[in-house]
Each structure stands twice: as structure tokens, then as C-alpha cells.
Amino acid sequence: MRFVLRCKPGEHGERRERVAIVGAGPAGLYAAGYLRCRxxxxxxxxxxxxxxGFLIFGVLDIHIDKNGxxxxxxxxxxMGVEFRQETRVGRDVMLGDLIKEYDAVLIATxxxxxxxxxxxxxxxxxxLPAMEWIVGYHMWRYGYRAERPPVGRRVVVVGGGLTAVDTVHVAKWLGAEEIHLVYRRTRRYAPAGEKGFREAEEAGAIVHELVTPVEYLGSGGRVAAVRLQRMRLVEQPGEKRPRPVPVPGEYITIEADMVLEAVGLIPTPPFNGGDYGIRLRSNGTIDVDEYKRTTREPVFAAGDVAHGPSLIGPAMKSGLEAAEAIEKYLNGEIGWRTDV
Ligand SMILES: Cc1cc2nc3c(=O)[nH]c(=O)nc-3n(C[C@H](O)[C@H](O)[C@H](O)COP(=O)(O)OP(=O)(O)OC[C@H]3O[C@@H](n4cnc5c(N)ncnc54)[C@H](O)[C@@H]3O)c2cc1C
Structure with a gap:
């Protein structure tokens, strides 16, 4: 997998300006490739x-070539890109110091x-939360963590996205005997699509559509079953997908000694909301304009932290666009946004 697009290494000579990129996922890596090339x-x-990022610690190697x-x-x-790993911005280094030290900063966390x-x-x-569990699995698999992630004998996976389907695979690989995938809509409306659900079934999951967990039952402080409410779909004018609403009084219970929740991911900017004058939107993403400029000069943002959870392709495109905007900014071709 090449991270150098729209540019030939070395063709633009050396520049003195320095750019810090926070986050080494596809958005940060494609931006790094473009900017270094320039x-x-x-x-x-x-x-x-x-x-x-998720290319190594999220997406499974049945879906991506990790050696690539x-x-x-x-x-x-x-090419000369410097990587500072195991450095959490907001804890080990403060974003404010990067803003002072560098000519531009790109947040891609x-x-x-x-x-x-x-x-x-x-x-x-x-x-448990499924994404953190999958990251833990990869940390263990690649030798960064000694502990093998725990897995139950009977596992319930909650959700209908790519993370839910991947959770089914990992649970199977780690030795779960029975895996249930529960989703509140039907597969037709699932982010993982019918293909993803087929893949989960082929991996051995029993799929339950139109149900949502309402209570985790347990004994001795440990989960023992999931109580699920039946749902039905109601078309909503102006909405792309029908909304799931509860069917009163209809429940099913599935026995389980582990539940993995894959019900969405939350943007994680490397600062507390409101700090540095960087505005967040109500959904937690960083507010950027058409040039990926945040409300604080010279900080740009790209990838899922700016547009919400997505896929490799959109994250990569967003990183490249931010890199092109950073180049324009450092060339003096664009200034800062005026609506801040
Ligand atoms: C389990 C799973 C499976 C997926 N499968 C697919 C798939 O099959 N196909 C597909 O197209 N997409 C898939 N996706 C989605 C895709 O991986 C993401 O949309 C994409 O990686 C987002 O890219 P990004 O660069 O914005 O962020 P990420 O890839 O999330 O990278 C962000 C990086 O920033 C780092 N970071 C975060 N906070 C800080 C901080 N404070 N300081 C320093 N570093 C920080 C993170 O550790 C990470 O390395 C999957 C996602 C998951 C979770």
C-alpha cells in the first residue's frame, strides 16, 4: 500500500517549513506522503x-494486506518522514506546544x-466495547501486549457495522463456541450491508435482526444472558433508513458469558472540547471548512475525527485534501478562514 500519491518523491526539493501530523492512520499517512514529497x-x-491506525490495529488481515x-x-x-510513536498528544506532548513549534499542524486522530x-x-x-477489544487482539497478536484478550464460550455481538462483523471473526478465532450477532434493523439497512452479514454467517454467527438489548442479566457480577426487545421498522419522511421502534411486550433472551458492543465510534480529538479555540460540532467531530482548516490557525483536521466514522478511502482522500490545503497555506496562496 503506497502512501505517496499525486507526487513524485524528491521532485520539489527541500522546504524549511515543518508540519506536525497527529495520528498515523490513513488520513495522517497520506498527508505525510504528500507533504514530504513536496x-x-x-x-x-x-x-x-x-x-x-486502524489499518494495523482495527481492520482484519483477511481484509487488508498488513505487510503492504x-x-x-x-x-x-x-523519504524522511519522522515517526514519534507511543506519544499521545494531550498527555505526553501538548497540542499547544505543537502549534508553537510547527508551521502547520494536522489533526488526524x-x-x-x-x-x-x-x-x-x-x-x-x-x-466490553468491541473496537477496544479488537485493538487489544491486534496488540497481542503483534507482540505489543502479553495478555491474550478474554473470550467467552457464548458471545453476543451487538451492532450492524464492519466492527461488528470483524468482532464475530475474532471471537471465532479466539475460540468462542457460539456467536450471536444482534442488530436493531435488518441487514438491508446495516452499515456492513448484506455482504457483511453473509460474511458473519459464514464465520458461524447466528444472526438476529430487528432486536435490541435492553438489559444484561447476570450472576455473581458476571453477565449470563442478554434480554432483547423486538423492534419493527418505521419509514421516516426525509430519512434514508427506516427508524427501529420497539414492539411492546415482545422480548427474547439469549444466554451469553460475553457481550461485545459494536454500536458506533466517537471522534477523539487530542484536546479537551473548547481548548485552543478549536470548535467541535455537536456530534464531536472537529469543525473544518472546505480547506480542512479548523477555527484555530494553523491547525487543520482530516479523516474520521473531522467527518465521523467512515472507511479507509474517504479518510485517505480527506488526508490528501488537507495536505494540499496545507501546501497552499504555507505557500501563502490561502489565508485563514474568516468565520472564526
Ligand atoms: C474494527 C474495524 C474494522 C474496519 N474495517 C474496515 C474495512 O474493512 N474497510 C474500510 O474501508 N474501513 C474499515 N474500517 C474503518 C477505517 O479503518 C477507518 O475509517 C479509517 O482507518 C480512519 O482513518 P483515520 O486516519 O481518520 O483514523 P485512524 O485509522 O483511526 O487513525 C488515527 C490514529 O491516531 C492515533 N491517535 C488517536 N488519538 C491520538 C492522540 N491523542 N495522540 C496521538 N495519536 C492519537 C490513533 O492511535 C491512530 O493511530 C474499520 C474500522 C474498524 C474499527
């Missing part, structure tokens, strides 16, 4: 032991927190 001095800060990703990152290193259902019984042992 001669800028690029430093990438990332909290993980290895660059790649690693080769692409090595190419960036050879993605969505590294799971949304939770917070229903009764959620606090019990065995109820």
Missing part, C-alpha cells in the same frame, strides 16, 4: 507502538472510543 519536514505523532501497509510506512520513513449502550447490567464483567 519537500516539507514532516513529523508524525501517534499513541500506538506502530504507525497505521508496513512497506508503505517504511517508504515514508526512507480518528475515532478511538466506542459508543456504549449503558443499559442495566452494563457494568458487569464480560460486557
Amino acid at each position: 519537500g516539507f519536514r514532516v513529523t508524525v505523532y501517534d499513541q500506538n507502538p506502530e504507525p497505521g 501497509v508496513r512497506k508503505g510506512i517504511e517508504e515514508l520513513r526512507q 480518528g475515532t478511538w472510543r466506542s459508543r456504549r449502550l449503558r443499559i442495566p447490567g452494563s457494568e458487569q464483567e464480560g460486557v
Whole structure:
């Protein structure tokens, strides 16, 4: 996988301006490739032991060639991109220091927190956020963590997106005997699509559509079953997908000793909301304009932290667009947004 697009290495000579990129996922890596190619001095800060973001620690290797990703990152290193791994901005380095030290800063920190259902019984042992669990699996698999992630014998996976389908695969690989995938709409309306649901079934999951968990039942502080409410779909004028609404009085219960919630991801900017004058939108994404400029000069933002959870392609495109805008800004071709 190459991270150098729309530019030939070395063709633009060296520049003296320095750019900090926070986050080494596809958005940050494509931006790094473009900017380094254009001669800028690029430093990438990332909290993980290895660059790649979800390309390495989220997406499964049945869906992406990880050696290809690693080769692409090595190419960036050879070109002179500096990587500072295990450096969490907001804890180990402050964003304010990067703003002072660099000519431009690009935030590409993605969505590294799971949304939770917070229903009764959620606090019990065995109820876990799926994305963090998958990241833990990759950390263990690649030798960064000694502990193998825990897995139940009977696992319920909640959700209808790519993370939910991948959770089914990982649960199977780690030895779960029975896996249930529960989703509140039908597969037709699921973010993972009918293809994703077929893949989950082929991996051995029993799929339950039109149900949503309302309580995790347990014994001795550990989850033992999931109580699910039946749902039906109601068309909403102006909305793309029908809305799931409860069918009163209709419930099913599935026995489970582990529940993995894959019900959405939350943007994780590397600062507390409101700090540095960087405005967030009501959904937690960073407010950027058409040039990916935030409300604080010279800070840009791209990828899932700016447009919400998406896919590799849109994250990559957004990173490239931000890099082109940073180049224009450092060339003096554009100034800062005036609506701040
Ligand atoms: C389990 C899973 C499976 C997926 N499968 C697919 C798939 O099959 N196909 C597809 O197209 N998409 C898939 N996606 C989505 C895709 O991976 C993301 O949309 C994409 O990686 C987002 O890119 P990004 O660069 O914005 O952020 P990310 O890839 O999330 O990278 C952000 C980086 O920033 C780092 N970071 C966060 N906060 C800080 C901080 N404060 N300081 C320093 N570093 C920080 C993170 O550790 C990470 O390395 C999947 C996602 C998940 C979770």
C-alpha cells in the first residue's frame, strides 16, 4: 500500500517549513506522503507502538494486506518522514506546544472510543466495547501486549457495522463456541450491508435482526444472558433508513458469558472540547471548512475525527485534501478562514 500519491518523491526539493501530523492512520499517512514529497519536514505523532491506525490495529488481515501497509510506512520513513510513536498528544506532548513549534499542524486522530449502550447490567464483567477489544487482539497478536484478550464460550455481538462483523471473526478465532450477532434493523439497512452479514454467517454467527438489548442479566457480577426487545421498522419522511421502534411486550433472551458492543465510534480529538479555540460540532467531530482548516490557525483536521466514522478511502482522500490545503497555506496562496 503506497502512501505517496499525486507526487513524485524528491521532485520539489527541500522546504524549511515543518508540519506536525497527529495520528498515523490513513488520513495522517497520506498527508505525510504528500507533504514530504513536496519537500516539507514532516513529523508524525501517534499513541500506538506502530504507525497505521486502524489499518494495523482495527481492520482484519483477511481484509487488508498488513505487510503492504508496513512497506508503505517504511517508504515514508526512507523519504524522511519522522515517526514519534507511543506519544499521545494531550498527555505526553501538548497540542499547544505543537502549534508553537510547527508551521502547520494536522489533526488526524480518528475515532478511538466506542459508543456504549449503558443499559442495566452494563457494568458487569464480560460486557466490553468491541473496537477496544479488537485493538487489544491486534496488540497481542503483534507482540505489543502479553495478555491474550478474554473470550467467552457464548458471545453476543451487538451492532450492524464492519466492527461488528470483524468482532464475530475474532471471537471465532479466539475460540468462542457460539456467536450471536444482534442488530436493531435488518441487514438491508446495516452499515456492513448484506455482504457483511453473509460474511458473519459464514464465520458461524447466528444472526438476529430487528432486536435490541435492553438489559444484561447476570450472576455473581458476571453477565449470563442478554434480554432483547423486538423492534419493527418505521419509514421516516426525509430519512434514508427506516427508524427501529420497539414492539411492546415482545422480548427474547439469549444466554451469553460475553457481550461485545459494536454500536458506533466517537471522534477523539487530542484536546479537551473548547481548548485552543478549536470548535467541535455537536456530534464531536472537529469543525473544518472546505480547506480542512479548523477555527484555530494553523491547525487543520482530516479523516474520521473531522467527518465521523467512515472507511479507509474517504479518510485517505480527506488526508490528501488537507495536505494540499496545507501546501497552499504555507505557500501563502490561502489565508485563514474568516468565520472564526
Ligand atoms: C474494527 C474495524 C474494522 C474496519 N474495517 C474496515 C474495512 O474493512 N474497510 C474500510 O474501508 N474501513 C474499515 N474500517 C474503518 C477505517 O479503518 C477507518 O475509517 C479509517 O482507518 C480512519 O482513518 P483515520 O486516519 O481518520 O483514523 P485512524 O485509522 O483511526 O487513525 C488515527 C490514529 O491516531 C492515533 N491517535 C488517536 N488519538 C491520538 C492522540 N491523542 N495522540 C496521538 N495519536 C492519537 C490513533 O492511535 C491512530 O493511530 C474499520 C474500522 C474498524 C474499527
